Each structure stands twice: as C-alpha cells, then as structure tokens.
Amino acid sequence: MTIFMDYANETRRAVLCIDVKSFFASVESVKHGLHPLQSEVVVMSRGNQNGGLVLAASPKVKEKYGLKTGSRKYEFPRKHQMLIVPPRMGLYVRVNGLINQIFQQYAAKEDIHTYSIDESFVDITASYHLFGTSVYEVAQKIQRQIWDELRLAVAVGIGDNPLLAKLALDNEAKDTVSHIAYWSYESVSETIWKIPKLTDMWGIGSRTAKRLNTLGIYSVYDLSQADVTLLKKRLGVIGSQLYYHTHGIDRSVIAQKHIIPPSSKSIGTSQVLERDYTKREEVELIIREMTIVLSERLRQTGKQTSCVSLSISYSRTEQSKSWSKQLTISPTDQTRILSETLLHLFREHRENRAVRTIGLSFGKLVNQPYQQLSLFDEPERQVKASQLDKVVDQVKSHYGKTALFLASSLQESGTYIKRSQLLGGHQRDSTS
Known part of the structure; x- marks a missing residue:
C-alpha cells in the first residue's frame, strides 16, 4: 500500500525560488548589447591559455556546442563564433545587488534569502496579495520586472515551503516555456515522486545515494515508501529528514534563517x-x-x-x-x-x-x-x-x-x- 502524508497540520507559505539563467554569461551578454538567451558568450578564466576553464556559458553555447561550466578551452571546436570574456566578479556582485533591490519591492529583507549569487528564496506569504490575485501572478511580475530593468531571464519555482519551491525550480521551471512552475503538497505524487534520479533530489549527493542503494532504495519514490525508523538508524537524523523531504515536508521559515540544507560542516x-x-x-x-x-x-x-x-x-x-x-x-x-x-x-x-x-x-x-x-x-x-x-x-x-x-x-x-x-x-x- 502506498504511503501518503496528511498535510492538514502543515503550514502553507508562498515561497519563490528564483534563478537567473546562466548568470555570469547573461550579465556579460547584456553588457555587450546582446540577447542573453540568443548570444554565444563564454565566461572563461585564463582564456588566453589552452587549459582555460569555462565558468559560465550562455544557453545557446550549451545547446550548440555542448560546452558547460568546467569545460576546457581545448574542448572548443576549431571554428566557432563564441565571444570569450574574462570574469568580472565585482560586476556580478553589483548586478546581484540590483536584483535583490527588486525582490525587496515585494518582500521584507528578512523574507529574502540569498542562496547563491544567482539564486534566491523570496517568501511573499505576507505580501503577495498587495501585488496580484495569486502567487503565480506575482512571480510573473517579478520575472517581467527583472527582464525589463536588467534584461536578465529568470526561472521561478513556487512552493508551499522552501523545499518545494527549490525542487520546482530545479526539476521543472528551468525547462518550461514560461520558466515558472508550482509544486504543492497535493502534487507530491506527481512531482517529487517522479524525479528521475536520487541525486536530483535536493540534499542527496552521490555518496548518500550509494548508501541508500545498499538499503534497496534506488529512486525518490522508493525513499518515500521506505521504513523511516530504519533510515534514521542507518543514516542518522539525515535519514528521517530525507524521508520527509520526499513527501514535500519542510518546516523551515526563511525569516528565521532555518533554510535548508543546514550550514556546511566543512x-x-x-x-x-x-x-x-x-x-x-x-x-x-x-x-x-x-x-x-x-x-x-x-x-x-x-x-x-x-x-x-x-x-x-x-x-x-x-x-x-x-x-x-x-x-x-x-x-x-x-x-x-x-x-x-x-x-x-x-x-x-x-x-x-x-x-x-x-x-x-x-x-x-x-x-x-x-x-x-x-x-x-x-x-x-x-x-x-x-x-x-x-x-x-x-x-x-x-x-x-x-x-x-x-x-x-x-x-x-x-x-x-x-x-x-x-x-x-x-x-x-x-x-x-
């Protein structure tokens, strides 16, 4: 019998997880007067050397040449039209600040969590009704404003908590035409349980996946149906946490800075x-x-x-x-x-x-x-x-x-x- 959770007592929030597509390359495209989604721009460290390292590539470069972050210059095709530029970290930090200023127009500072330079969580539970009739509509407004003011394309994951928002972003929003996806408690069986690989689940790396494999767990669905007592015994607290994550349960609140994953132990x-x-x-x-x-x-x-x-x-x-x-x-x-x-x-x-x-x-x-x-x-x-x-x-x-x-x-x-x-x-x- 399939195990389902009762979400009656779970708090529902309106959380957005917002990611700028190919951030470094997109910023460079805009600075060079190019469309970030149509340009062929590569941000490269030591671009004058054959072993130069790709730090970011525009979506077009990834699609056309198969290059990505971590690729080396010697992997480039002999003939190409790519614009290779050095990284300008000060510029990227400033643009990140401008993006956060837009977020602050929709939520209080304490309800914004900068997850990385190109990705942030924004909790609009207390404020979304001031800007639209639905959370989805507000997500569209933020997306449109960032494009209008900065010419940067963003993808938005919407969720009833930070976990669901992050999973919606990584596993659906980035690949949809609208670049927006909403995952709720009710959609867990059709969203989280359908995530292709264990390592596509937030918080599960290759080492944890191998440990789960030894327990006969090979998919996110398998993990959701596992014995939570056994998981805690074999993996400790992280075992039970991962179990509840597969059911979409995450009680962290951004304003309290209890955002997951927990602070690094290294x-x-x-x-x-x-x-x-x-x-x-x-x-x-x-x-x-x-x-x-x-x-x-x-x-x-x-x-x-x-x-x-x-x-x-x-x-x-x-x-x-x-x-x-x-x-x-x-x-x-x-x-x-x-x-x-x-x-x-x-x-x-x-x-x-x-x-x-x-x-x-x-x-x-x-x-x-x-x-x-x-x-x-x-x-x-x-x-x-x-x-x-x-x-x-x-x-x-x-x-x-x-x-x-x-x-x-x-x-x-x-x-x-x-x-x-x-x-x-x-x-x-x-x-x-």
Missing part, C-alpha cells in the same frame, strides 16, 4: 594553477598559502577542524589519476598545525608528477570556546602560535590581505599576492 578551497608545477617545493608553497587563507576563514567562523583533506590533480599530460587523502586530528584552528598536517599528507602520497590542481578541506567542524592543548607540543608554544594567528588576522582585517604574507610568496611560483586581488577567486572588474 569548508574548502581549490586552485587551478596557471601552469604545471613539477617541483615539490613549488607545490608545498601553494599548500602553505592556501592553508593560511582557509585557516583564517576557519577562525572567522569561530570553528575548529578535526579532519583535514588534501586533493591533488595532475596535468592532463600525465597518466596518473588525481588523489584525495584525509586525516583526523585534534580540533584546532592554528595555521601552523594545519599547514604541517597538510604538508605531511602531500609528502606521504606525492608522486613525481606535474601538479595542476590543489584542493584543501577542513571537515568535522566543532565549536571550541577554549584552546585545546596538544600533549605532543609545548603548551607555551601552542599558546603563542594561537596568539600570533589572531594578531595576523587583525592586521589583515585592518590593512588588507597583503599586509602580511610569506616571504616565499614573492617567488615566481607563489600565487597568494595575485589571488588576494581577486573576488570570489576571479578577477575584479575595474569598470562596470
């Missing part, structure tokens, strides 16, 4: 190098620089990490595959300890190959109100190192990221100084 960064790094000391310098940046982020969040990860990808000219290793440590936020640990991982697993991409991640984040001293290091040294980190953070906060840096970063192989001038990992624009 932070990370990665860097595609401008050339192949063949010397060990060159790679180690980049690891040190990246550790400095990531440990600063860690301290800013008031967290400490108890699991560090390092991933290395080699040049495409090498035969070796990429690798990723992690190590559990005592909770810490100290740059010196984290740097030493990551360098240990690199030295233990490195191959004599040309490195092109480096990734770091700090996981299993914990709140640590006091400094936990290690038994394997002198207490006084640990305290001084922690104090030094705080002083360095304060100096950089006041005088800028390049006020203090490793002397070795002045070497040709160093990237810290150059990357400190970037925004979101990409070049700022000097003009709008």
Whole structure:
C-alpha cells in the first residue's frame, strides 16, 4: 500500500525560488548589447591559455556546442563564433545587488534569502496579495520586472515551503516555456515522486545515494515508501529528514534563517594553477598559502577542524589519476598545525608528477570556546602560535590581505599576492 502524508497540520507559505539563467554569461551578454538567451558568450578564466576553464556559458553555447561550466578551452571546436570574456566578479556582485533591490519591492529583507549569487528564496506569504490575485501572478511580475530593468531571464519555482519551491525550480521551471512552475503538497505524487534520479533530489549527493542503494532504495519514490525508523538508524537524523523531504515536508521559515540544507560542516578551497608545477617545493608553497587563507576563514567562523583533506590533480599530460587523502586530528584552528598536517599528507602520497590542481578541506567542524592543548607540543608554544594567528588576522582585517604574507610568496611560483586581488577567486572588474 502506498504511503501518503496528511498535510492538514502543515503550514502553507508562498515561497519563490528564483534563478537567473546562466548568470555570469547573461550579465556579460547584456553588457555587450546582446540577447542573453540568443548570444554565444563564454565566461572563461585564463582564456588566453589552452587549459582555460569555462565558468559560465550562455544557453545557446550549451545547446550548440555542448560546452558547460568546467569545460576546457581545448574542448572548443576549431571554428566557432563564441565571444570569450574574462570574469568580472565585482560586476556580478553589483548586478546581484540590483536584483535583490527588486525582490525587496515585494518582500521584507528578512523574507529574502540569498542562496547563491544567482539564486534566491523570496517568501511573499505576507505580501503577495498587495501585488496580484495569486502567487503565480506575482512571480510573473517579478520575472517581467527583472527582464525589463536588467534584461536578465529568470526561472521561478513556487512552493508551499522552501523545499518545494527549490525542487520546482530545479526539476521543472528551468525547462518550461514560461520558466515558472508550482509544486504543492497535493502534487507530491506527481512531482517529487517522479524525479528521475536520487541525486536530483535536493540534499542527496552521490555518496548518500550509494548508501541508500545498499538499503534497496534506488529512486525518490522508493525513499518515500521506505521504513523511516530504519533510515534514521542507518543514516542518522539525515535519514528521517530525507524521508520527509520526499513527501514535500519542510518546516523551515526563511525569516528565521532555518533554510535548508543546514550550514556546511566543512569548508574548502581549490586552485587551478596557471601552469604545471613539477617541483615539490613549488607545490608545498601553494599548500602553505592556501592553508593560511582557509585557516583564517576557519577562525572567522569561530570553528575548529578535526579532519583535514588534501586533493591533488595532475596535468592532463600525465597518466596518473588525481588523489584525495584525509586525516583526523585534534580540533584546532592554528595555521601552523594545519599547514604541517597538510604538508605531511602531500609528502606521504606525492608522486613525481606535474601538479595542476590543489584542493584543501577542513571537515568535522566543532565549536571550541577554549584552546585545546596538544600533549605532543609545548603548551607555551601552542599558546603563542594561537596568539600570533589572531594578531595576523587583525592586521589583515585592518590593512588588507597583503599586509602580511610569506616571504616565499614573492617567488615566481607563489600565487597568494595575485589571488588576494581577486573576488570570489576571479578577477575584479575595474569598470562596470
């Protein structure tokens, strides 16, 4: 017998999940006087190099050439009419601000949640009746206003809660003529249960999907009919949460900032190098620089990490595959300890190959109100190192990221100084 939920006691809200189609490429199209949906524009990092990375491609490029985010320049056809432009993160941030100003005409600031630079949730439960006779009509007005004022096309998912709005956006709205879709509690069996793959469900990645597969669950519908007690036993709280999500249940309220998915339990960064790094000391310098940046982020969040990860990808000219290793440590936020640990991982697993991409991640984040001293290091040294980190953070906060840096970063192989001038990992624009 099919399991259905009783939604009589569930709160119904009017939530919009709004996404700008191919945001970076669309903004560049508009700036170049082109139609964002008809132009052939590619935003590319290091576009003058054969290994240049596609950061965004206009819909026409995706359709005509099969290129997408993550494609490389060497994958481009020899003959094309694409306009290749460098990223201008400052411009994209400003345009995002203009979009949010439009949202604020329809909802209070606390009812708006910026999910990413190109996607936002807007809860218009308390205000939609001021602008139209239905939520759908208001969604159309917002969509039309963004086009009229900014010439950007947006897709809108509408739902009785943030989850349903997000699923409506990702699984229907982006592919419809109107670019608007509404998913309600009553439509769950015809919408959520028909989502093709487990990984198309919000909150389910490949690892979680594999764990569900071991339980005989291969589809969203299978998950909705599973034993919730067993799911919680095998997957913990996330198991029962996913079960209720397949029934469209989500009690988060945007104004309370309880938007799902929950805040990340890890932070990370990665860097595609401008050339192949063949010397060990060159790679180690980049690891040190990246550790400095990531440990600063860690301290800013008031967290400490108890699991560090390092991933290395080699040049495409090498035969070796990429690798990723992690190590559990005592909770810490100290740059010196984290740097030493990551360098240990690199030295233990490195191959004599040309490195092109480096990734770091700090996981299993914990709140640590006091400094936990290690038994394997002198207490006084640990305290001084922690104090030094705080002083360095304060100096950089006041005088800028390049006020203090490793002397070795002045070497040709160093990237810290150059990357400190970037925004979101990409070049700022000097003009709008």
